[in-house]
Amino acid sequence: MLYIANFSTALARNRYLKPAFLGLATVLALGAAGACGGKGPALDRGTPRATSSPIVAEGIAFESQRSSRIEIHASNRFGAELVNLSAKAGSINSHPSWSPDGKRLAFTSEREGPGDIYTMNADGTDQVRITNDPAADGFPAWSADGQFMAFASTRDGDSEIYVMRADGSDQKRLTNSPGSDSFPSWSPDGSRIAFESDRAGNTDIYVMNAEGSDQKPLIADPAVDFAPHWSPDGQKIAFASNRDGNSEIYIVNEDGSNLQRLTDNPADDGDPAWSPNGSRIAFYSDRDGSRDIHSMDPDGGAPTQLTHGDTVYFAPAWSPDGSRIAFSSSQDGKLSILVMKADGSLITRLTDRPFSDLSPAWSPDGSNLAFESNRDNNSEIYVMDADGSNQVRLTNNRAADRRPVWSPDGKLLAFESERDGNREIYIMQSDGSNVRRLTNDAGADYAPAWSPNGSLLAFTSDRDGDPEIYLMRADGSGLVKLTNNTRRDENPVWSPDGSR
Structure with missing residues (x-):
């Protein structure tokens, strides 16, 4: 097997490759088409390939x-x-x-x-x-x-x-x-x-x-x-x-x-x-x-x-x-x-802007949107008015801050961050002040979701191997594991009444 850490480099070299999968940020396995010993001449796989859907017309x-x-x-x-x-x-x-x-x-x-x-x-x-x-x-x-x-x-x-x-x-x-x-x-x-x-x-x-x-x-x-x-x-x-x-x-x-x-x-x-x-x-x-x-x-x-x-x-x-x-x-x-x-x-x-803005989250009263952006060469949390004006950066850290979610009363924002080495759940005031870390585990904790009454946060964690859904109080205490199986359980969403 041939391993490549940067797919862009592979493209530039126009190598004859058969990708096991494509990736830029992580090391991905690619099998050289001619590397299996007499399996036929090398095949140019130096670019990724189209996906097939039920094929479309004109x-x-x-x-x-x-x-x-x-x-x-x-x-x-x-x-x-x-x-x-x-x-x-x-x-x-x-x-x-x-x-x-x-x-x-x-x-x-x-x-x-x-x-x-x-x-x-x-x-x-x-x-x-x-x-x-x-x-x-x-x-x-x-x-x-x-x-x-x-x-x-x-x-x-x-x-x-x-x-x-x-x-x-x-x-x-x-x-x-x-x-x-x-x-x-x-x-x-x-x-x-x-x-x-x-x-x-x-x-x-x-x-x-x-x-x-x-x-x-x-x-x-x-x-x-x-x-x-x-x-x-x-x-x-x-x-x-x-x-x-x-x-x-x-x-x-x-x-x-x-x-x-x-x-x-x-x-x-x-x-x-x-x-x-x-x-x-x-x-x-x-x-x-x-x-x-x-x-x-x-x-x-x-x-x-x-x-x-x-x-x-x-x-x-x-x-x-x-x-x-x-x-x-x-x-x-x-x-x-x-x-x-x-x-x-x-x-x-369709995909070419000087920066990426994503993960928009409406404030409870609909007047603001929190979002993440890499416009300053790093993923940070921003907030803006609902019409796109008054865009303000709330976080400023060399690590990535992502996926903000508003508390039901609009006073807090929960988000995930890698500022302490791996993905953890944090909260801060809606103006970016008083940042607090809620989780502390060697695994990845991500995708926080507030309960409708604001007292609890559900989130995803792979601390026990597979990603599972966990629950904790809004101050990080009272951790409970909700799911436990060999499949991936991720991205929790609350029912409107908070019962599920």
Whole structure:
């Protein structure tokens, strides 16, 4: 195995890698495609890949590297009107996946750690974090009914496939293998999930039932097969493979029969994504000297280059109506999310700002918002008026202060901070004065939630191994462990009457 601590460095080197998972802030395992000893020629995996959702129609989302950041973009299917969607400078935002109704995009971001799943509106607004784990989560893929997401995570050691509801709740592990499982793709009817795995020594495409049963390889081949994507009718799977010497696009029947090669170019082609009506396949290619988004007929004919430039574009994802393409870009070592019309016009950047503001929390009377921001090169707590005016910094510490929550009477703010070495729960007056530490444990304590009467705080802690829900008085006394199981219990929320 090859271990890389900085994914941006890997991008810059354009290494031939097969990621077990992607991460910038933590050390993530990546298997070299040619490192398994005679498993076939090396495959260019130096950029992250698109997630698969039930594929979308005439617009494409994809990733791009420009201005040293990788962001998610979208365009129409002819490459015009490129739009950047992910708008969070200084962080890695990648792997866009459209919701079936086209209203939301799920994506991976490292803005708060090694990688979590976020969703946002199709125009880049209302960015919401839906996973929160110290390990890396990524490759989100919506189910066809929009109720679930499959994703990959390293939370249990190796990269495995998980499923959760679209709001991030009810997270369940589907695979458990000694290798790396990633890049899930739902069948259009929601009954099966295709994914890539190196459990047998080299990377192959596997298929399983949606609840995780009956896991089996689609095609057993000594080459590297990756990035599976179901056709809209569920009869075929497109994927990339180096079986003929370099990365090319192939399609195969859903039972593994009738393998066909679609591209034949000395350059690398990858990240295939079917349009919703099945008439086109978007993919990345560096055949013209830089990595750009292209599209072609499903028989490999009529290829069209949609993006043009010196940056790196990859991971295309069609919008459900087929009018747009979201994608990722990499520039200056950062990943960004953009969107364009399906003809490649009107490129708009969704994640690219000079700083990141997040975790907004309304004061009880609705007059103020507390939030966290890295505008001063560190995550701190700020407060502003409800109209965005009068923004004031409340904390000032070299460590990260995050996720403020107001007490019901509006006098206090609880938050999590790493100022004493690891994540603990703190409170302070709403003007930032009188900061007090409430928890003191070698584990991580985070996600505080006030009871409606303000006398108690629920929070998450992994002090006993797995994250569990704990309860304490507002002064830090009377600690009680509420949950105890081998699964992850996180992010407590009180019922309005405080009874649960």
